[in-house]
Amino acid sequence: xxxxxxxxxxxxxxxxxxxxxxxxxxxxxxxxxxxxxxxxxxxxxxxxxxxxxxxxxxxxxxxxxxxxxxxxxxxxxxxxxxxxxxxxxxxxxxxxxxxxxxxxxxxxxxxxxxxxxxxxxxxxxxxxxxxxxxxxxxxxxxxxxxxxxxxxxxxxxxxxxxxxxxxxxxxxxxxxxxxxxxxxxxxxxxxxxxxxxxxxxxxxxxxxxxxxxxxxxxxxxxxxxxxxxxxxxxxxxxxxxxxxxxxxxxxxxxxxxxxxxxxxxxxxxxxx
Amino acid sequence: xxxxxxxxxxxxxxxxxxxxxxxxxxxxxxxxxxxxxxxxxxxxxxxxxxxxxxxxxxxxxxxxxxxxxxxxxxxxxxxxxxxxxxxxxxxxxxxxxxxxxxxxxxxxxxxxxxxxxxxxxxxxxxxxxxxxxxxxxxxxxxxxxxxxxxxxxxxxxxxxxxxxxxxxxxxxxxxxxxxxxxxxxxxxxxxxxxxxxxxxxxxxxxxxxxxxxxxxxxxxxxxxxxxxxxxxxxxxxxxxxxxxxxxxxxxxxxxxxxxxxxxxxxxxxxxxxxxxxxxxxxxxxxxxxxxxxxxxxxxxxxxxxxxxxxxxxxxxxxxxxxxxxxxx
Numbered sequence: 001x002x003x004x005x006x007x008x009x010x011x012x013x014x015x016x017x018x019x020x021x022x023x024x025x026x027x028x029x030x031x032x033x034x035x036x037x038x039x040x041x042x043x044x045x046x047x048x049x050x051x052x053x054x055x056x057x058x059x060x061x062x063x064x065x066x067x068x069x070x071x072x073x074x075x076x077x078x079x080x081x082x083x084x085x086x087x088x089x090x091x092x093x094x095x096x097x098x099x100x101x102x103x104x105x106x107x108x109x110x111x112x113x114x115x116x117x118x119x120x121x122x123x124x125x126x127x128x129x130x131x132x133x134x135x136x137x138x139x140x141x142x143x144x145x146x147x148x149x150x151x152x153x154x155x156x157x158x159x160x161x162x163x164x165x166x167x168x169x170x171x172x173x174x175x176x177x178x179x180x181x182x183x184x185x186x187x188x189x190x191x192x193x194x195x196x197x198x199x200x201x202x203x204x205x206x207x208x209x210x211x212x213x214x215x216x217x218x219x220x221x222x223x224x225x226x227x228x229x230x231x232x233x234x235x236x237x238x239x240x241x242x243x244x245x246x247x248x249x250x251x252x253x254x255x256x257x258x259x260x261x262x263x264x265x266x267x268x269x270x271x272x
Numbered sequence: 273x274x275x276x277x278x279x280x281x282x283x284x285x286x287x288x289x290x291x292x293x294x295x296x297x298x299x300x301x302x303x304x305x306x307x308x309x310x311x312x313x314x315x316x317x318x319x320x321x322x323x324x325x326x327x328x329x330x331x332x333x334x335x336x337x338x339x340x341x342x343x344x345x346x347x348x349x350x351x352x353x354x355x356x357x358x359x360x361x362x363x364x365x366x367x368x369x370x371x372x373x374x375x376x377x378x379x380x381x382x383x384x385x386x387x388x389x390x391x392x393x394x395x396x397x398x399x400x401x402x403x404x405x406x407x408x409x410x411x412x413x414x415x416x417x418x419x420x421x422x423x424x425x426x427x428x429x430x431x432x433x434x435x436x437x438x439x440x441x442x443x444x445x446x447x448x449x450x451x452x453x454x455x456x457x458x459x460x461x462x463x464x465x466x467x468x469x470x471x472x473x474x475x476x477x478x479x480x481x482x483x484x485x486x487x488x489x490x491x492x493x494x495x496x497x498x499x500x501x502x503x504x505x506x507x508x509x510x511x512x513x514x515x516x517x518x519x520x521x522x523x524x525x526x527x528x529x530x531x532x533x534x535x536x537x538x539x540x541x542x543x544x545x546x547x548x549x550x551x552x553x554x555x556x557x558x559x560x561x562x563x564x565x566x567x568x569x570x571x572x573x574x575x576x577x578x579x580x581x582x583x584x585x586x587x588x589x590x591x592x593x594x595x596x597x598x599x600x
Contacts, residue, residue, distance in 0.1 A: 010392065010393075017406065017471070020422060020432065021409070035425070036431075036435075039435040039439065083317040084318075089314050090318075094307035094310055095307050096308050096311035097308065109326055111527065111581075111585070113577060113578065115557055116333060116575065117333060117574075118329075118574075119571050123332070123567075140325045143320050174310075175313075176310075200412065204416045207554070210558075225418060226417060226538065229424075229541070240421055244417075245418070251412060255412055262408075263404070
């Protein structure tokens with residue numbers, strides 16, 4: 001009996017939690033006027049007009065912004081996978097001078113808020129002529145500035161038995177080979193976690209994309225949505241909801257297929 | 273993954289203290305091989321990034337904080353002026369007030385919700401995976417522009433919240449709740465963002481769940497044999513064993529919450545309004561640096577932010593000695 005009450009409460013609470021999301025999906029299929037009158041989920045009047053209107057409401061069709069976001073995300077994921085795993089291998093497996101100090105510096109850089117370095121970064125990237133390109137969003141990832149993932153992979157590499165690389169070394173393998181043929185294949189879960197979180201963070205990132213991308217041709221999805229909000233004000237919520245839903249679909253897909261890694265990644269490291 | 277559930281913040285401090293200890297210095301015995309050459313190869317990208325993208329800009333922003341700089345002409349050194357201005361700027365004081373209110377109210381509420389749900393979901397509950405997914409979903413989506421847009425509608429004059437309130441008022445005469453344009457009212461706008469933060473309790477909840485599972489079952493068994501009641505076991509075993517996780521979540525969420533930007537930007541069209549009631553610190557920094565191109569002042573703001581976050585974290589670690597229980 002008590003157990004049943006508990007389940008009922010948990011279900012009600014869960015429903016309350018995701019109701020706004022479900023309502024947004026439902027509202028994206030309602031005419032604008034109904035969004036302000038119908039708190040229920042089932043549209044009394046069904047339309048896909050919002051999607052058609054939203055898709056073409058800005059300078060470019062919405063696919064343009066989806067593609068831009070996809071390019072930035074792909075670059076960031078690739079960059080983090082390569083650069084962070086390289087650095088992590090050095091910290092986990094190599095002996096070199098001042099390793100402890102460098103490791104501590106790397107850990108401290110995780111805590112550094114982006115806001116503290118964004119102004120000089122902007123100056124640097126504008127000197128290089130990189131403003132309104134995707135380079136300021138991708139190149140730092142190629143240089144392992146998301147030190148958080150270095151830490152995550154160091155933790156994982158340390159859990160791989162050392163005997164494996166010792167054996168490979170006796171067989172004459174050098175570090176690059178041990179890294180590519182032994183560590184990486186065994187680190188699939190850590191690599192997946194890195195890829196998934198990089199995807200989510202980059203897809204959601206608003207602050208740096210807002211700063212580095214000011215040319216409408218280069219807008220990514222979050223910036224396009226912001227522009228949509230500015231240009232139409234309160235007048236076309238339906239279309240805005242429709243495009244918002246589209247922007248959430250990739251995240252939702254990652255959530256469905258990557259849940260195992262998401263949960264494990266959060267539980268072990270405490271990332272969002 | 274390694275079983276240390278306390279995460280990087282604690283690992284960082286541990287690593288730093290190891291450096292000072294003899295044990296840390298002695299880790300590399302002279303007889304051990306030195307992989308200097310390989311290390312240069314593996315660390316090269318990280319090192320270049322550290323210097324050019326992180327450390328260099330950090331030093332540069334310290335320098336810029338002592339200058340008047342608008343990006344177009346060369347920086348002009350003006351000494352402490354920017355820092356003096358910080359303390360005389362009413363909007364900065366307001367930004368600090370807004371940010372601290374938000375952090376100090378919404379983070380404890382968020383963690384309380386996370387802990388409460390984690391406790392309910394623990395102990396082999398059926399359907400755990402489904403509940404966990406549903407509660408986690410808002411955390412995943414919460415920082416996106418799309419959700420901020422949704423929030424703006426939900427708490428708008430004719431938004432979902434008011435529709436529900438009006439319906440509630442109409443079906444029963446006893447309790448009448450006033451409706452407002454929540455996001456456009458200076459007394460309530462910040463509150464809607466606090467609700468948004470509490471709504472994303474899913475990720476700390478998952479950390480709590482992992483922590484609960486780390487508590488050895490034998491402690492509970494031993495306590496039961498000694499005749500400890502359920503309540504007693506909760507107070508004397510669960511809570512103390514969980515304090516490291518509570519602490520870790522607290523450090524993490526405070527740092528995160530202090531840097532809130534997207535939601536306040538979207539809800540207020542980038543103004544921090546109504547009447548600066550959602551003027552978060554980072555939003556004000558953005559306005560000064562990238563709208564007014566007052567980059568010297570923005571750099572001084574950035575350093576104040578760094579100092580506040582560092583101090584907040586240090587205080588947390590200091591106070592943790594008195595309430596966090598480490599079993600090892």
